[in-house]
Amino acid sequence: MPVFERIAILGVGLIGASIARAAREYGAANTIALYDADPAVRQRARELGLGEVFDDAVSAVTKAGLVVLAVPVGAMGAAAEACAPGLENGAVVTDVGSVKGAVVSAVATKISTHAYFIPGHPIAGTEHSGPDAGFAALFQNRWHILTPLVDGREEYPLFVDKLEQFWRALGANVERMEPDRHDVVLAVISHLPHLIAFNIVAMAEDLESVTESEVVKYSASGFRDFTRIAASDPTMWRDVFLNNRDAVLEVLGRFSEDLAALQRAIRWGEGDTLYDLFDRARRMRREVIEAGQDTPAPNWGREN
Amino acid sequence: MPVFERIAILGVGLIGASIARAAREYGAANTIALYDADPAVRQRARELGLGEVFDDAVSAVTKAGLVVLAVPVGAMGAAAEACAPGLENGAVVTDVGSVKGAVVSAVATKISTHAYFIPGHPIAGTEHSGPDAGFAALFQNRWHILTPLVDGREEYPLFVDKLEQFWRALGANVERMEPDRHDVVLAVISHLPHLIAFNIVAMAEDLESVTESEVVKYSASGFRDFTRIAASDPTMWRDVFLNNRDAVLEVLGRFSEDLAALQRAIRWGEGDTLYDLFDRARRMRREVIEAGQDTPAPNWGREN
Numbered sequence: 001m002p003v004f005e006r007i008a009i010l011g012v013g014l015i016g017a018s019i020a021r022a023a024r025e026y027g028a029a030n031t032i033a034l035y036d037a038d039p040a041v042r043q044r045a046r047e048l049g050l051g052e053v054f055d056d057a058v059s060a061v062t063k064a065g066l067v068v069l070a071v072p073v074g075a076m077g078a079a080a081e082a083c084a085p086g087l088e089n090g091a092v093v094t095d096v097g098s099v100k101g102a103v104v105s106a107v108a109t110k111i112s113t114h115a116y117f118i119p120g121h122p123i124a125g126t127e128h129s130g131p132d133a134g135f136a137a138l139f140q141n142r143w144h145i146l147t148p149l150v151d152g153r154e155e156y157p158l159f160v161d162k163l164e165q166f167w168r169a170l171g172a173n174v175e176r177m178e179p180d181r182h183d184v185v186l187a188v189i190s191h192l193p194h195l196i197a198f199n200i201v202a203m204a205e206d207l208e209s210v211t212e213s214e215v216v217k218y219s220a221s222g223f224r225d226f227t228r229i230a231a232s233d234p235t236m237w238r239d240v241f242l243n244n245r246d247a248v249l250e251v252l253g254r255f256s257e258d259l260a261a262l263q264r265a266i267r268w269g270e271g272d273t274l275y276d277l278f279d280r281a282r283r284m285r286r287e288v289i290e291a292g293q294d295t296p297a298p299n300w301g302r303e304n
Numbered sequence: 305m306p307v308f309e310r311i312a313i314l315g316v317g318l319i320g321a322s323i324a325r326a327a328r329e330y331g332a333a334n335t336i337a338l339y340d341a342d343p344a345v346r347q348r349a350r351e352l353g354l355g356e357v358f359d360d361a362v363s364a365v366t367k368a369g370l371v372v373l374a375v376p377v378g379a380m381g382a383a384a385e386a387c388a389p390g391l392e393n394g395a396v397v398t399d400v401g402s403v404k405g406a407v408v409s410a411v412a413t414k415i416s417t418h419a420y421f422i423p424g425h426p427i428a429g430t431e432h433s434g435p436d437a438g439f440a441a442l443f444q445n446r447w448h449i450l451t452p453l454v455d456g457r458e459e460y461p462l463f464v465d466k467l468e469q470f471w472r473a474l475g476a477n478v479e480r481m482e483p484d485r486h487d488v489v490l491a492v493i494s495h496l497p498h499l500i501a502f503n504i505v506a507m508a509e510d511l512e513s514v515t516e517s518e519v520v521k522y523s524a525s526g527f528r529d530f531t532r533i534a535a536s537d538p539t540m541w542r543d544v545f546l547n548n549r550d551a552v553l554e555v556l557g558r559f560s561e562d563l564a565a566l567q568r569a570i571r572w573g574e575g576d577t578l579y580d581l582f583d584r585a586r587r588m589r590r591e592v593i594e595a596g597q598d599t600p601a602p603n604w605g606r607e608n
Contacts, residue, residue, distance in 0.1 A: 098525075123525045126602035127589070133602065142524055175521075188514045190525035195566065196500055197526075201585035203562045207555075210492045215588075216595045217479075218447055221402075221427045221494035222501075222533060224598040229529055231589035234582035241570045241578055251511075252567055256560065258507045262499065263556055266545045274545055278538035281505035284519075285431070285535035291520045294528040298430035298437065300604040 001027075003166040004092075008033040008064035010057055010079050012045045013233070014125060015096050016070035017134025019170070020050040025136035028169035035060035035083075036131075037071075044131045058086035066166065067115075069095035069107070074239035077106030084110055091115045092159050096122055098186060098236070100147045100179035102243035108149065116159045119147045119179060121186070122172060127231040140171035141292065147179040187247035191240055192255060194229055195248065198237070201230040305331075307470040308396075312337040312368035314361055314383050316349045317537070318429060319400050320374035321438025323474070324354040329440035332473035339364035339387075340435075341375075348435045362390035370470065371419075373399040373411070378543035381410030388414055395419045396463050400426055402490060402540070404451045404483035406547035412453065420463045423451045423483060425490070426476060431535040444475035445596065451483040491551035495544055496559060498533055499552065502541070505534040 007029040009016045016034070023029040032051030036042050039055075046053045054060040061067045061083040071079045076095055087093065093111050097103040100119050111117045124142040126133060144167040148160045164174045177185075204215045204223065215223060241248055265273040289296045311333040313320045320338070327333040336355030340346050343359075350357045358364040365371045365387040375383045380401055391397065397415050401407040404423050415421045428446040430437060448471040452464045468478045481489075508519045508527065519527060545552055569577040593600045 123522045125525075128602050143522055145522075185514050185518050185522060186525060188508055188511060189519050189522055189527040193504060193526035193530055196504060196563075198582050198585045199563050199566055200497060200500060200559060201588050202581045203559055204492055205584060205588055207492060207558070209555075210489050212588075212591070214489050215493050216591045216597060218427050218449075218489060218493055219592050219595075219597045220446055221429075221490060222497035223493035224592050225529055225533055226497055227585070227589040227592045228598065228604065229526060230582070230585035232582075232586075234579050234586060237582050238575050238578045242573055242575055245570055245573070248570060249567065251513075252563075252570075254511070255504060255507055256563065256567075259500075259503050259556075259560065262503055263553065263560075266549055266552060266556075269546055269549070271542050271546055274542045275538050277506045278502050278534070278536075278541050280509060281502045281531070281534035282536075282538060284505050284509055284516075285531040287516070287520045288523050288528050288531045291523075293520060293523045294532070295606050298432050300532065300606055302599050302604055 002030045003162065003169050004029045004065040006031040006033065006064045007066040007068065008035070008061040008083075009051070009068045009070055010035050010060065010083060011069065011071035012036040012041050012050065012131045013070065014129050014133040015122065016068070017045070017048070017050055017131045018136065018138040019068055019070065021134055021136040022139055022170040024051075026169050026171065028166055029066070033060045033064055041131055048131055050131065050134070057082040061086040061091070063088055065091060066163070067091055067093045069093065072236045072239040073097040073099050073103060073243045076103045077110060080107040080110035084112055087112050087115045089114045092163055093117045094120045094163055096120060098190065098240050099244040100182045104149065104179050116151070116153075116156055117149060118160055118163050119149070120163070120167070121145045121147070121182065122167070124172075125232070127228050129233040137171070139167070142172055144172035144174045145182055146174060146176050147182050148176060183244050183247045187244055187251045191244060191248050192251050194232065194237060195241065195252065196255070197226040197229040200226050306334045307466065307473050308333045308369040310335040310337065310368045311370040311372065312339070312365040312387075313355070313372045313374055314339050314364065314387060315373065315375035316340040316345050316354065316435045317374065318433050318437040319426065320372070321349070321352070321354055321435040322440065322442040323372055323374065325438055325440040326443055326474040330473050330475065332470055333370070337364045337368055345435055352435055354435065354438070361386040365390040365395070367392055369395060370467070371395055371397045373397065376540045376543040377401040377403045377407060377547045380407045381414060384411040384414035388416055391416050391419045393418045396467055397421045398424045398467055400424060402494065402544050403548040404486045408453065408483050420455070420457075420460055421453060422464055422467050423453070424467070424471070425449045425451070425486065426471070429536070431532050433537040441475070443471070446476055448476035448478045449486055450478060450480050451486050452480060487548050487551045491548055491555045495548055495552050496555050498536065498541060499545065499556065500559070501530040501533040504530050
């Protein structure tokens with residue numbers, strides 16, 4: 001039995017398309033309605049047969065028990081506003097934004113009082129974007145974080161449970177967290193790594209000392225790994241940094257401080273300091289593998 | 305026909321063991337002699353059947369046409385010194401160190417004048433270490449950089465050609481470069497990325513604001529990629545940073561400068577600056593894929 005009879009997904013990128021495919025594949029919803037602000041994306045969603053594609057947000061959400069906002073963080077408020085007049089009585093509205101505090105501020109006031117806004121964030125993705133990048137297995141064994149609001153209505157917790165059930169049906173493990181806590185944790189383990197990757201890849205591109213073709217040619221020595229993560233959607237990431245500014249700046253300060261200490265250890269030839277730090281970093285890898293969060297295959301199973 | 309009748313490999317880690325397996329698999333040598341300073345590693349090399357394992361460096365290199373120094377950069381001088389008395393007349397000596405300038409300084413004077421030292425560096429590896437990590441296909445379609453010395457002997461270039469042939473037999477593409485140029489290029493595309501990865505992983509481990517189990521649990525959001533690269537051998541990397549100090553500090557200064565600019569753009573909400581930089585980084589990914597230096601499969605073909 002489906003968790004929701006009818007769901008609506010606003011924004012048909014990697015995540016939106018994957019939810020559509022997963023909901024159908026694993027029977028989490030009977031009918032899937034889709035809307036994207038970009039006509040070309042709507043057209044592509046039709047060609048891919050992702051669900052019933054509508055040309056406006058209000059029609060898309062009509063009669064939907066669950067509405068998923070799957071647009072960049074900076075567009076969440078507008079997406080909520082656009083669909084609000086069509087929201088059913090008792091509809092659950094959720095989102096998939098990588099920042100939660102700013103999304104709560106932007107969306108909560110736009111959602112009619114007869115609907116239930118429960119923010120969320122799937123810890124899943126690839127470096128590809130757009131409707132063609134979606135696939136049903138994206139959320140399998142990945143974590144999905146829900147950050148329920150302080151909402152006095154007694155049925156609110158029941159809808160949180162129902163939304164959790166939906167994500168479990170898609171294969172995810174579900175965890176609950178405060179929105180602010182989410183933003184601090186993600187700043188460390190997701191936003192900062194992406195920022196660093198963007199920075200090093202862009203830097204390498206406009207160095208005078210090394211040509212771009214040298215960078216590309218010998219990239220298997222480490223650099224190529226950073227290019228994958230730096231290939232993620234620029235609009236999505238611009239919005240993440242603009243909307244999780246304080247937490248990102250905080251952890252970036254710490255990163256720079258630690259890097260300066262490492263720089264000093266190199267300058268002064270402090271081998272033991274370097275070794276101890278590298279050894280500590282290596283242990284973290286083992287924990288990630290043991291927790292089933294990455295493959296133990298060398299080089300992620302790439303040929304070489 | 306093998307390129308060398310007999311080769312000796314000093315140091316049986318990931319790279320040494322892979323050369324042994326590849327030389328046999330692809331017929332690049334008839335006999336493979338091995339030595340490692342660690343008795344436990346020698347024992348393991350015997351169990352794995354990697355070749356004829358000797359208990360001292362001099363015996364290992366006796367009658368070898370090619371001697372490969374496959375030890376950490378900081379141990380290259382000692383390895384060269386240890387085997388020097390056994391070097392055949394006309395033997396080629398090469399290495400696989402990730403730094404070339406410092407290795408040239410440490411090794412060149414230790415090699416007898418009747419041998420030929422031709423430094424080299426395979427742009428290949430995995431995050432695993434030790435003899436068990438070696439596999440024959442490691443060098444397939446990867447680049448191998450040779451940094452020949454200025455050596456007046458007229459037969460020297462012929463030996464460089466022969467060494468190039470050896471690496472091609474192992475499946476590598478071979479490029480030649482000045483040692484100093486190598487060290488600048490690798491500082492950018494390999495040493496800096498590793499340093500950044502070590503720094504971010506070690507930082508995450510001792511943050512007060514986020515628990516280690518949170519970092520591990522949600523690591524699929526970006527962090528896990530950095531743990532792979534940070535799992536590389538700490539001894540090897542300590543030696544790289546101690547021995548390529550100037551080039552690393554130079555590029556690290558540039559990295560920090562660019563990161564400060566990015567930090568400022570975030571603080572002042574300069575969305576266009578962020579977007580342009582992220583978009584530029586994304587284009588670099590496409591070039592890496594087009595050059596065949598990484599797989600186009602999303603997430604490197606990991607399940608999700």
